[in-house]
Amino acid sequence: MKKRKELIIENNEEVNFRIEQFVEEITDEYLLHDTYFGNILIALSEAVENAIMHGNRGNKAKKVAIYLDPRKEGLLISVADQGEGFDFATVMAGESLYDGSEKKGLALIRTIADEVRFKNKGRVIEMLFRIYGIDENIFGRRQALVQEFFRKTHPHMN
Secondary structure, eight states: OOOOEEEEEESSTTHHHHHHHHHHHHHHHTTOOHHHHHHHHHHHHHHHHHIIIIISTTOTTOEEEEEEEEETTEEEEEEEOSSOOOOHHHHHHTOOTTSOOSOHHHHHHHHHSSEEEEEGGGTEEEEEEEOTTOSHHHHHHHHHHHHHHHHHHOGGGO
């Protein structure tokens, strides 16, 4: 199994670029297709935006940490802010993608991710994306098959 990855985000104009780059690395490393890229990018972008705006209250001195923990059941991505936390049970109970409120970000994350959990009084959101077959043995076989395919279909690249 691959090791944990970490990305520390500062509140600056490069936030979106760094998030997209992080998701590209994840999808490349785990040989995931475009659907996973889009879902992970949208959920992670929403979580980081919430952490910056609501958790850290836009304070440029505070950072947001993103962690990727590969598990047998998929990829667990956590976003942690340095704020005071929030009553996530109350917010989640009253949030809908269709209610016209500005609190659609968490509802969108719940729709895209397979599991969503909050820790540390709401300062950490964990999003699980169920991606079966990322354990080391299956990953190795998948990688070998892809390499064999390219050797056969693009012999000039060997």
